[in-house]
Amino acid sequence: MAVYTEVPDEDLTRFLAEYDAGRLLSFKGIAEGVENTNYIVHTDRGSFILTLYEKRVDPKDLPFFLGLMEHLSGKGVTCPLPMHDRQGRSLGTLCGRPAALMTFLEGVWVRRPAVGHCRSLGTTLAAMHKAALDYPGERTNALSVEDWRPIFAAVADRADTLQAGLAAEMEAELTYLEANWPQDLPLGVIHADLFPDNVFFLNSRLSGLIDFYFACRDALAYDIAVCLNAWCFEPDLSFNVTKARAMLTAYADRRPLTTAEAAALPLLARGAAMRFFVTRLYDWLNHPPGAFVRPKDPLEYARRIRFHRSVGSAGEYGLD
Numbered sequence: 001m002a003v004y005t006e007v008p009d010e011d012l013t014r015f016l017a018e019y020d021a022g023r024l025l026s027f028k029g030i031a032e033g034v035e036n037t038n039y040i041v042h043t044d045r046g047s048f049i050l051t052l053y054e055k056r057v058d059p060k061d062l063p064f065f066l067g068l069m070e071h072l073s074g075k076g077v078t079c080p081l082p083m084h085d086r087q088g089r090s091l092g093t094l095c096g097r098p099a100a101l102m103t104f105l106e107g108v109w110v111r112r113p114a115v116g117h118c119r120s121l122g123t124t125l126a127a128m129h130k131a132a133l134d135y136p137g138e139r140t141n142a143l144s145v146e147d148w149r150p151i152f153a154a155v156a157d158r159a160d161t162l163q164a165g166l167a168a169e170m171e172a173e174l175t176y177l178e179a180n181w182p183q184d185l186p187l188g189v190i191h192a193d194l195f196p197d198n199v200f201f202l203n204s205r206l207s208g209l210i211d212f213y214f215a216c217r218d219a220l221a222y223d224i225a226v227c228l229n230a231w232c233f234e235p236d237l238s239f240n241v242t243k244a245r246a247m248l249t250a251y252a253d254r255r256p257l258t259t260a261e262a263a264a265l266p267l268l269a270r271g272a273a274m275r276f277f278v279t280r281l282y283d284w285l286n287h288p289p290g291a292f293v294r295p296k297d298p299l300e301y302a303r304r305i306r307f308h309r310s311v312g313s314a315g316e317y318g319l320d
């Protein structure tokens with residue numbers, strides 16, 4: 001459960017007093033999520049999310065993330081809006097951690113996305129990319145192609161305990177990706193982790209996006225590749241081209257892909273799958289026994305890499 005920092009009532013009351021957010025009625029830790037501590041906070045003015053940023057978030061990146069959420073909200077892309085304290089600051093300190101208070105987003109994430117959800121995702125992803133084009137913040141992707149090998153190398157000697165031959169296969173895959181990674185695709189601000197648990201729906205309408213803590217400047221089409229992996233495979237890991245077509249077509253209706261982006265899609269999808277394969281493999285092999293947070297299965301992402309290796313062109317993803 002992701003409540004790493006316990007917040008005493010009096011500390012929260014003192015923290016809230018800095019904001020125009022009303023009087024504390026109750027608050028409760030949120031079990032979901034693995035990176036940061038989240039509380040839902042109820043005051044006589046409404047509900048808020050309080051996030052305390054834990055070790056894996058670099059505090060110097062926080063102004064980029066919080067500023068991006070404000071920028072997107074201001075342009076009609078619904079996401080949590082950081083509250084400002086009476087001195088105008090969106091970032092404070094609570095229990096020795098950087099902390100922010102955000103508006104509460106109504107909705108729930110969908111465990112089994114259907115075609116319609118994928119279509120809505122495509123529309124909103126394109127809207128987000130366009131809305132962020134004039135966001136002035138800068139953050140490079142800390143989990144891009146050159147960052148995968150060191151993460152993999154730290155655990156490669158134990159990779160074959162999951163599956164025989166895995167270490168050699170992924171070593172060769174990394175070499176291929178490093179040698180062929182596209183360099184000249186259109187850039188912009190990407191979410192970089194837009195999995196179903198970061199997209200809320202309310203009565204089957206997409207109600208907002210959360211968890212911008214991997215956002216960065218990178219190839220826009222790479223964000224599409226992350227979503228292809230996270231949304232368009234079935235639980236048995238078969239690829240659902242109907243979902244992919246719905247997502248890609250909805251995206252392209254708002255922001256047509258360039259010829260180079262479409263051509264690069266199978267490679268980007270391999271890379272996007274590698275990014276989650278290596279972080280999951282690392283967490284799988286390094287998680288303390290008995291830890292609350294259950295590590296996610298890296299082999300699901302090895303399967304996706306193999307699938308994309310067999311794809312010849314974006315047409316096989318349903319892109320016209």
Ligand SMILES: Nc1ncnc2c1ncn2[C@@H]1O[C@H](COP(=O)(O)OP(=O)(O)OP(=O)(O)O)[C@@H](O)[C@H]1O
Pocket residue numbers: 002030032033034035036037038049080102103104105106197198210211212213
């Ligand atoms: N603004 C919000 N409105 C409503 N619920 C929220 C909001 N922000 C976070 N949550 C809730 O908190 C949970 C965890 O949030 P989030 O995914 O940002 O945490 P995290 O620890 O950074 O997660 P991850 O492990 O996915 O990186 C979400 O699943 C959601 O239930």
Ligand SMILES: N[C@@H](CCO)C(=O)O
Pocket residue numbers: 193195276280296
């Ligand atoms: N979305 C990531 C985890 C947290 O970002 C994964 O599924 O591996």
